[in-house]
Amino acid sequence: MKYPTLYARIGAWAPIPEVEWDKAEALGKAVVFAKRARFLEPGQPADRFGFVLTGLFRAYRVSEDGVESVKAFRAEGELLGAYAEQLQGLPSATFIEALEPSTVLSFHSADLDTLEAGHPSWTQLARRIAEHHFVLKERREQEFLELDAEARWLRFREEQAHLIGRITQAEIAAYLGITPVALSRIVSRLRAR
Amino acid sequence: MKYPTLYARIGAWAPIPEVEWDKAEALGKAVVFAKRARFLEPGQPADRFGFVLTGLFRAYRVSEDGVESVKAFRAEGELLGAYAEQLQGLPSATFIEALEPSTVLSFHSADLDTLEAGHPSWTQLARRIAEHHFVLKERREQEFLELDAEARWLRFREEQAHLIGRITQAEIAAYLGITPVALSRIVSRLRAR
DNA sequence: CCTCGGCATTAACCTGGGTTAACGATGGGG
DNA sequence: CCCCATCGTTAACCCAGGTTAATGCCGAGG
Numbered sequence: 001m002k003y004p005t006l007y008a009r010i011g012a013w014a015p016i017p018e019v020e021w022d023k024a025e026a027l028g029k030a031v032v033f034a035k036r037a038r039f040l041e042p043g044q045p046a047d048r049f050g051f052v053l054t055g056l057f058r059a060y061r062v063s064e065d066g067v068e069s070v071k072a073f074r075a076e077g078e079l080l081g082a083y084a085e086q087l088q089g090l091p092s093a094t095f096i097e098a099l100e101p102s103t104v105l106s107f108h109s110a111d112l113d114t115l116e117a118g119h120p121s122w123t124q125l126a127r128r129i130a131e132h133h134f135v136l137k138e139r140r141e142q143e144f145l146e147l148d149a150e151a152r153w154l155r156f157r158e159e160q161a162h163l164i165g166r167i168t169q170a171e172i173a174a175y176l177g178i179t180p181v182a183l184s185r186i187v188s189r190l191r192a193r
Numbered sequence: 194m195k196y197p198t199l200y201a202r203i204g205a206w207a208p209i210p211e212v213e214w215d216k217a218e219a220l221g222k223a224v225v226f227a228k229r230a231r232f233l234e235p236g237q238p239a240d241r242f243g244f245v246l247t248g249l250f251r252a253y254r255v256s257e258d259g260v261e262s263v264k265a266f267r268a269e270g271e272l273l274g275a276y277a278e279q280l281q282g283l284p285s286a287t288f289i290e291a292l293e294p295s296t297v298l299s300f301h302s303a304d305l306d307t308l309e310a311g312h313p314s315w316t317q318l319a320r321r322i323a324e325h326h327f328v329l330k331e332r333r334e335q336e337f338l339e340l341d342a343e344a345r346w347l348r349f350r351e352e353q354a355h356l357i358g359r360i361t362q363a364e365i366a367a368y369l370g371i372t373p374v375a376l377s378r379i380v381s382r383l384r385a386r
Numbered sequence: 387c388c389t390c391g392g393c394a395t396t397a398a399c400c401t402g403g404g405t406t407a408a409c410g411a412t413g414g415g416g
Numbered sequence: 417c418c419c420c421a422t423c424g425t426t427a428a429c430c431c432a433g434g435t436t437a438a439t440g441c442c443g444a445g446g
Contacts, residue, residue: 061335069338071331084331087324123316130323131280137330138264138277142254144337145262145370149433168393177338182433184395342403361423375403377425389446394439401434410425416418 001025003105006051009077013132014125023118027111033057033098039080039106040096047109049081055102056166060095060174070175072136073099073163080104083133099167149178150186194218196298199244202270206325207318216311220304226250226291232273232299233289240302242274248295249359253288253367263368265329266292266356273297276326292360342371343379 001007007021016024030053033039039050039057052074059080060070071094074080082092086109115122143152153176157164164172173183194200200214209217223246226232232243232250245267252273253263264287267273275285279302308315336345346369350357357365366376 061339063339067339069335071334071338084328087328123320127316127320127323130320130327134323134327134330135277135280137327137334141264141330141333141337142262144334145264146254146256146260170393178432179434180394181396181435184393185433188395363423371402372404373424374405374426378403381425387446390444392442392444394441396439397437399435401432403430403432405430406428408425408427410423412421412423414419414421416420 003053006053006077006105010051010125013128014121016121016125017119020115020119020121024107024111024115025105027114028105028107031104031106033102033104035098035101038095038097039104040082040092040094042091042093042095044092046082046085046090046092046094048106049079049083049086049109049112050104050106052076052078052080053103053105055098055100055104056163057096057098057102058167058171060097061093062095068174069177070171073160073167073171073175075163075166079129099171144177149176149182150190152176153183153186154190196246199246199270199298203244203318206321207314209314209318210312213308213312213314217300217304217308218298220307221298221300224297224299226295226297228291228294231288231290232297233275233285233287235284235286235288237285239275239278239283239285239287241299242272242276242279242302242305243297243299245269245271245273246296246298248291248293248297249356250289250291250295251360251364253290254286255288261367262370263364266353266360266364266368268356268359272322292364337370342369342375343383345369346376346379347383 001018001021002025007016007018010016028050031050033055040046040048042062054076057074057080058070059072059074059082060068062068080096082094082096085092085094112122112126116126143155147155153172156172156176169183169187170180173180176183194211194214195218200209200211203209221243224243226248233239233241235255247269249269250267250273251263252265252267252275253261255261267289273289275287275289278285278287305315305319309319336348340348346365349365349369362376362380363373366373369376
């Protein structure tokens with residue numbers, strides 16, 4: 001067992017026997033990413049996923065007219081991958097890029113099939129992960145439907161406080177769906193009150 | 194087999210043996226909903242789900258300040274339920290309301306456990322459904338991040354063309370995250386061009 | 387020490403969409 | 417047949433957030 005911290009974290013999602021975990025560690029590869037290096041980028045097959053061991057990534061898209069929007073930040077213990085594209089058998093439409101020097105335990109999509117064939121706990125894990133990510137996205141949908149930019153920023157600051165300071169304000173703005181200028185205005189307006 | 198159309202539709206998600214399907218039909222109850230009647234509303238336990246047999250529903254929330262935002266429309270063959278709340282063991286925060294006289298094949302959450310205990314195809318189905326709904330929500334997230342109201346309307350008109358005419362423009366506006374007035378403006382502006 | 391590149395801030399101006407309200411069309415019920 | 421409820425339309429006005437651009441603040445590298 002090389003990654004007990006990760007094992008503990010994932011074990012909370014679904015109870016993975018230690019033997020099974022050892023099989024997974026044998027399949028995965030620890031990969032180092034320099035700042036700005038990419039785990040995945042558009043056009044590449046979405047046939048890999050990974051867990052952040054150390055560091056921080058952002059998953060983002062670039063629209064036709066060149067605007068970057070951030071879908072998520074992923075820190076230690078969290079999952080990396082173009083999950084939606086992978087499920088649909090499409091090539092990635094997403095950049096997944098290190099915001100800090102990072103390390104990742106990286107897998108091929110097929111590794112999951114191998115593990116699932118060997119023990120049902122992996123299937124259970126996969127389902128839990130799908131369900132969890134659904135809940136996250138629905139929460140975000142609700143934020144866009146109900147909240148203006150200031151309220152979204154306040155919620156971000158509350159719920160992802162641990163990220164503030166590690167990422168630039170411009171990246172947060174791209175996550176909130178506004179421009180860096182607008183976020184700066186909001187922040188200073190709140191500071192004034 | 195009372196609902197072969199539904200069986201065909203769900204069978205496309207995961208291959209359910211006919212015997213298993215018959216068990217499900219025995220657990221489910223066909224329920225009639227008048228227009229405006231509710232399958233579920235906030236505060237109720239999110240312990241049921243159903244499939245639309247005929248008719249049309251909307252799932253919506255009402256924010257603190259009384260604004261309705263529509264999370265989804267659900268027509269024949271589609272799933273009803275406060276899925277996110279159910280997964281989190283929370284009471285519903287969602288209204289699920291018939292927009293037309295409708296019928297639903299309705300289940301208790303526990304029925305799914307029963308079915309899963311009897312045959313693995315139900316587990317597979319549950320996973321597929323989770324994954325599918327994740328993809329839907331991520332697509333919507335992207336629309337809010339990248340598109341303005343006009344572009345969201347155009348995409349809605351394209352992808353959910355079958356709903357237009359069955360639902361009012363005001364309901365579409367609540368789905369797009371804008372006011373009915375704004376949508377009316379957009380529609381007439383496009384008509385003019 | 388100076389320079390340069392990346393960020394945040396601020397200002398001026400513009401625009402998409404919100405708000406309120408008046409008006410019209412449609413259609414079902416008495 | 418008329419009434420009234422429901423919806424969509426349009427107009428006037430307002431404001432949040434976008435756009436562009438200038439300024440200033442580091443911090444890393446020469």
